[in-house]
Amino acid sequence: MSTPWRTTPGTLYRWTSCTPNPAAEARSVLRRALTSMGMPGETISDGVLAASELVANASEHAKGPYELSLRRTTAEIICEVLDHDPRVPDVPAFPGFSPFEPLPEDRGGGLEALCTLLSERGRGLHIVHELTAGAWGFRMVEDTAKVAWIALPLQRR
Template identity: 50%
Template structure:
């Protein structure tokens, strides 16, 4: 993979269109490589890749292209952005104040049907984004585009 391009908006890590076959996997791989090159710790990279997977999948499903994944250095942190061609900001679900996937003793042993029911709920992906990013994420509008962003972590010394 070639080196990420630097623009006035940060480092462009990955671009895709509505015709791209596997944008989530490709974006996840590109971000992992870019963060490794920047010296970001493996555990932080893995969480960032999971967050990015959710945001790329949401953009591909609910928005229109073109799409772009960027890294911005803001003060002492890296911020990852996913830009798409839709200026509409999504409705955000209410996030639980406690642990997202804490075990519920009454529902243990629910089997495959219980698991599929849990995973099939809409909005679960943004709850994962919220938890893995420590609540440091959001959406903003920039002209005719929307940007989903999250804080990856501190800049390596």
């Protein structure tokens, strides 16, 4: 198990490409931090799941080392995942329906349509978008890194 350590104010967890299962550790650390901040349970669950997806994406697609951090504003908690790949991923177009709803042309489409719907790949940012009500994005850090972020409201939306 990787040990979290503090590197900058707000850093909760730091990992490398050699860290086993960083998404699980990030979920645990983030859940404890949000609970100690008094966040509502549903906001914690949605935030932990969305942040876990960002951690998994960074670990799979970007260079490390990586950091998970929190910062508070007057209206929200910002959860950030830093990686050392300056490229912002292509963000897919978000359909006007749930990411788990079959496309109208695929309804009744048999096994192939069902397998496409249940695929574990390619819906991560859709899930982040749904869980955060669109309050997420990317920002560059100089020319060598980027931060993927989600905003968790202090009051329920």
